[in-house]
Structures are given as structure tokens and as C-alpha cells.
Amino acid sequence: MPRVAILGATGAVGDVLRKVLAEREFPVDDLVCLASPRSAGKRVAFGDDEVEVQAVSAEAFEGVDIALFSAGATRSKEWAPIAIERGVVVVDNSSAFRMQPEVPLVVADVNPEAARDHRGLVANPNCSTMQLMPVLKPILDTVGIERVTISTYQSVSGTGQSAIDGLRSEASQSLTGDAVAPAVYPHRIAFNVIPAGSFAGDDGYTDEELKLVHETRKILSAPNLRVSVTCVRVPVVTGHSEAVWVETTRPMSPAELRDLLMEREGIVVVDDPASHAYPTPLDAAGSDDVYVGRIRRDLGCENGLALWVVSDNLRKGAATNAVQIAELLVRDGLLAR
Numbered sequence: 001m002p003r004v005a006i007l008g009a010t011g012a013v014g015d016v017l018r019k020v021l022a023e024r025e026f027p028v029d030d031l032v033c034l035a036s037p038r039s040a041g042k043r044v045a046f047g048d049d050e051v052e053v054q055a056v057s058a059e060a061f062e063g064v065d066i067a068l069f070s071a072g073a074t075r076s077k078e079w080a081p082i083a084i085e086r087g088v089v090v091v092d093n094s095s096a097f098r099m100q101p102e103v104p105l106v107v108a109d110v111n112p113e114a115a116r117d118h119r120g121l122v123a124n125p126n127c128s129t130m131q132l133m134p135v136l137k138p139i140l141d142t143v144g145i146e147r148v149t150i151s152t153y154q155s156v157s158g159t160g161q162s163a164i165d166g167l168r169s170e171a172s173q174s175l176t177g178d179a180v181a182p183a184v185y186p187h188r189i190a191f192n193v194i195p196a197g198s199f200a201g202d203d204g205y206t207d208e209e210l211k212l213v214h215e216t217r218k219i220l221s222a223p224n225l226r227v228s229v230t231c232v233r234v235p236v237v238t239g240h241s242e243a244v245w246v247e248t249t250r251p252m253s254p255a256e257l258r259d260l261l262m263e264r265e266g267i268v269v270v271d272d273p274a275s276h277a278y279p280t281p282l283d284a285a286g287s288d289d290v291y292v293g294r295i296r297r298d299l300g301c302e303n304g305l306a307l308w309v310v311s312d313n314l315r316k317g318a319a320t321n322a323v324q325i326a327e328l329l330v331r332d333g334l335l336a337r
Contacts, residue, residue, distance in 0.1 A: 144249025239281025
């Protein structure tokens with residue numbers, strides 16, 4: 001059985017990584033939980049046991065087979081090469097390596113074959129990209145895709161525990177009538193929406209939006225696919241939602257798309273708006289599935305379809321896919337390099 005390490009073990013995604021490893025009964029010989037020196041000595045849950053957190057160091061990766069990284073791009077850039085030098089296969093959840101040509105960017109149930117070409121490093125996509133890929137892939141394979149337009153409604157947990165705490169604090173202050181200063185974002189998020197993030201350049205697009213564009217093309221092996229994105233942060237704790245418009249190469253009816261998606265493992269179609277049946281973030285919270293509803297024709301495009309996609313960004317959007325990548329690395333004998 002492999003020896004597994006988690007870097008960022010005390011963070012929001014690290015907490016879910018430990019839960020998912022235990023729930024899926026991943027064959028862990030020994031779990032090494034790593035974090036910054038200030039977290040060293042803490043004890044964190046793993047199944048029915050507890051594991052003591054260690055300060056990350058080069059020595060901590062000795063004898064480790066797989067390391068799941070979720071500590072941000074800066075730490076990934078610092079520690080991934082060190083781990084790889086020691087024979088560790090790193091599954092990285094940050095944006096540090098995703099667009100490097102030699103690094104496979106993998107959604108386990110969409111392009112698992114890409115992991116075969118790893119050189120000690122496999123990248124996990126951005127959570128907003130992750131939940132959309134299992135939906136777009138069967139459409140692309142069946143009728144082709146000319147263009148995708150996406151508007152995201154992203155929960156604050158995608159920013160981390162500090163944003164969750166900030167939302168709760170801001171909401172409490174708002175309800176008591178106190179003055180509210182932004183806790184994490186440039187504007188308050190409680191009872192508000194923020195249609196922006198960190199701007200990546202002079203073209204008006206944020207890094208979150210460009211991640212969705214470039215990662216979608218790489219995962220689907222569709223470098224010329226037209227993708228347009230607006231990312232919005234909303235006052236939801238967990239669960240990203242996406243309004244998606246897809247222009248297909250050949251016609252596909254809403255009924256055909258429902259049937260196609262219902263056949264896919266890991267996708268749950270909830271689509272009866274007349275009965276108020278459609279996915280919400282609360283429905284998706286705690287689940288590894290991608291939920292799809294509001295499937296209908298795009299009235300502004302001849303071969304257009306519109307749909308609503310929701311998923312738990314901490315689970316399917318991050319931790320679960322990382323564990324699924326680790327599972328396929330073990331299953332297909334891809335740890336030895």
C-alpha cells in the first residue's frame with residue numbers, strides 16, 4: 001500500500017481530502033499530514049484515528065509515494081520539485097503547473113489517460129473547470145461544440161477558510177445593523193455579489209476567468225474552442241453554480257441532452273422546473289456528483305443549449321478528483337517513474 005502525504009492538511013480542502021481518503025477506503029499504508037510550522041503538533045482526524053501534523057520539510061517526503069498538495073501555488077512551486085526529487089508523485093491542486101505543456105491536467109472521469117504521461121506531477125484543475133468538464137465532454141464527443149459561454153456563481157469556500165469566516169462575520173454584523181467592513185474581498189460579500197476577482201492583465205479578465213478558458217481547452221484537447229466566461233463570487237459557503245450556454249456543431253435537443261447526461265456516472269439530472277426541481281448549492285453540498293438542470297434551448301442560437309450546473313467545490317471541485325487521480329495512479333501502476 002502507498003504511503004500518502006497531504007500538504008495543506010489543516011486547510012479547507014485538506015480537511016476534505018482526509019475525509020474523502022477515508023470514505024473511499026483508499027489503501028493508505030501511512031498518512032503524513034504536512035502544513036506550515038505554526039500548525040505543527042496539531043492533531044487532525046483521519047477516519048477513526050488522529051494524525052499529528054508535521055511542519056513541511058524535505059525530509060518529510062522521504063518514503064512517500066503520493067503527495068496531495070493543496071497549500072497554494074507558492075508552496076507548490078517550492079515543495080513539488082523537492083518531493084519529486086525524492087520519488088514522490090505529486091497531485092497538485094493549485095494553479096502553479098496546470099498550463100505547463102509537460103504537466104497533465106486531469107479530470108479523472110474525463111481524461112484519465114492523460115495521467116499516463118506524468119513526470120512525477122499531475123495537476124488538478126480549478127474547481128469551476130472541474131465540475132463543467134464531465135458535462136461538456138459527452139456533448140463534445142456526441143455532436144461537437146463550437147462555443148461555450150459560462151457565468152459562474154462561486155461560493156466563498158473557494159477562497160479558503162478565512163472567506164467562510166468573513167462571510168459569517170459580515171452577515172452577523174449586517175443583521176444587527178452594524179457597519180460592515182469587507183473581511184476578505186475588496187467589497188463586502190454578505191448580501192452582495194462581486195463580479196470580479198484578481199485581474200490578470202489589461203484585457204479586463206480575471207485569473208479565475210482565464211483559468212476556465214485555458215483549462216477547458218487543455219482538458220478537452222480542443223485548443224481552438226471558443227470559451228467566454230464571467231466569474232462571480234456569491235454569499236454561499238459551499239457549492240459553485242454555473243449558467244452555461246453551449247453552441248453545438250450538430251443539432252441536439254434538450255431531451256437528447258437530458259438522456260445523454262443521465263447515462264453518465266457521477267452526473268445527476270434534476271430538471272423539472274415546473275415542480276421547482278433544479279439543483280442548488282445546498283443540494284450539492286457533501287456530494288461527489290455534478291448536478292445539472294434547467295436544460296433548455298438557447299433562444300439566441302440555432303444550435304444552442306442552455307443549462308445550469310452545480311457541484312460541491314471542495315469535494316468534486318478539488319479533493320475528490322485529487323483522490324480519484326491517486327486511485328488511477330495506483331490502479332494503473334503509474335507510481336514508478
